[in-house]
Amino acid sequence: MYSDQSALDLVALVGAPNVGKTTLYNWLTNSKFKTVNYPGATVEYAVGRSAERLEANCYFMDTPGTYSLFPKSSDEEVTLRALYDQHEQGQVKKIICVVDGSQLDRHLLLAEQIYLSGFPMVLVVTMADLLTKNNLKLNIEALEQKFNGPVVLFDGVLGGGLKELIQKMKELELTQPTKLPAWSHDQIQEKIEMIRELSSRVYGDADSKSVYKRTEQVDRWLLHQYFGLAFFFVIMSLLFSSIFWLAKPFMGMIDFSFTWLGNQAVALAPNSLLTDFLAHGLIASLGAVSVFAPQIFILFFGIGILESTGYLARAATLIDKPFSKLGLSGRSFVPILSGFACAVPAMMATRNISSKRDRMITNFIIPLMTCSARLPVYALLLSFAFKDAAAWKQGVALALLYLGSLFLGSLVAGILNKILAKSEMSLFMMELPIYRIPRWKILFHDSLSRTKTYLLRAGPVIFVFAVIIWAGTTFPNYSTENKSEKMESSYLGQVGRSIGPVFEPMGIDWRVGAGLLSAFAAREVFVSSMAIVFNVSGEDEESQAQGLLKSMKEAKLPNGQLLFTLASVSGLIVFFMIALQCMSTFSVAIKENGSWKFALIQLISFNVIGYILAVSVVQGFKSLGLG
């Protein structure tokens, strides 16, 4: 089966941003690939086995969008390196160069560079559906002659052209590619002239105006001086509010299932340690975090829609001027928006910011954005603070927290912009692609797999902490009837009291303090820790979530005062807004900035400032008599 010459060769897909490269990649691999992706684009290269039914028997590699083989941003360096490096699947043997059929004059320069490097190449012209719809007929022979190789038209919506592409790719003969020496200014001019002449021959009398007519009409609204901003706010509010109202029924269902599961476990053997661990340790903590999976899915899905329709490029354009006042650029918009999902892919997404200074400032403020791991924490704390208030108040408070993180980010960026020396010129230069209808199936599949990754990654950490915290609060006096006495004399209680003084100024006791410490493994662990520490009397009929809220509401400090008051909850929220409690973010910060110093400054300053502000808020509230 693998005997033919192209068997298991590594074939790279190369093309400018927004040409439909990733769509083609999805068709070629049947969406089965491993990748470190962020909603919006390819930041690492992804490698996947060819879909079985295509009988291509090779690996396909998707690379970040690039305009040329002479890189200008770290994103483009990734692509260049990927083409020449040795990979697990060997070296890149062939290239599929992807160009947008409605913009050949802009994309063929890259094809020329690949052709001159000597890679065996199939040229794929995308947007075939748009071309057909608008009766545009291209002179494909002219392209075949120029690049002395096959050219295939591809329709990303229906997958038309796929078979032909595989056939042509298999027929390519292997060569020894070389690295292209940099072009002089005159050479570039010469090449550009050649490409212009070539594309005018390919287009002939065809008029591409009809292709972009609808986009132009939509842009009149979406980029309008006033309406444009209004749409921007409406679209962003819709995205973030849907995280709550749309997710609510699904969250209810998940909460219900875990509550049922816990009750079943207890019913198996009501007084055994094992079922106690299962119900009040493992199931409670996994349930506390799984409840938020629908919200995370909706966030990824929403960002995916904005990206694939072409709106994100418009949003970046709208926001460029205000952002530039803070030392950022419109290009920082996508990474910052992704930061609301997770700081790890968001930091990787800063690679397409060409200015080092812009990139550093963006990376510095990303961990301040309300990432999905903070969501469970805020939701818990707010539902506690607003337990008897109308549901919309909680929603408004959450919206304010999201806005608050943007405000904090702007503040920090503004300060850094003042402190840091200005270096090279920062570039914006953004292409606004034609509006397209998203491919819902791919989007759905993608968001689902990201949500799964989130749960799988969080799972083991939550399990470990569930064991530690359950055992720590259960032993040594596990047979004691009095629950609070059992807790006080437990191992965790003993350790907790020794670190208690650190948390006292925040208005919290050692139990919450232990939760805060466990949150350094991952923020959402705070919620599962709280579920174990406080949900000790979970044998009632209520749902898990309600049970937890009830025990938290009744919890008292050693001096008899209530533990969770407006003051202490506000203090906790302030701490979670600022503190950098995520080890994955810390390690990505080191990698993406190539500097321990950057990551350490970020880690220490965010945590120290978070603690000081939290203490100030708590003490401030108390002095006002709101403790």
Added chain:
Amino acid sequence: MTDEKNPGITLFDFSKNGDSGPLSGPQGSSESLQKSALILGFSGPRLVTDRLQEFGMHSGLMIRYVGRAPFQGPLLYRMGATVVALREEEAQCILINPL
């Protein structure tokens, strides 16, 4: 292609006095009212001029000013089927001949 002796008029000079193009209203102005120009060459930091050319800009290309993003943000130009958003400093690196 940098013309040191005759810097001429830049794409930015050309656009700054114009109205905001079709983006000024949902109905928009007709295409004939939009301002077009021919690119003559480039001048400015190599980083910018190289990138502009890789973006598909070249001398002789017709480029049309279509408007400006809010807050005096990036300027929007159509070239062929594409719209590109350029900052002032970037548009200043493109030398043009108004049509």
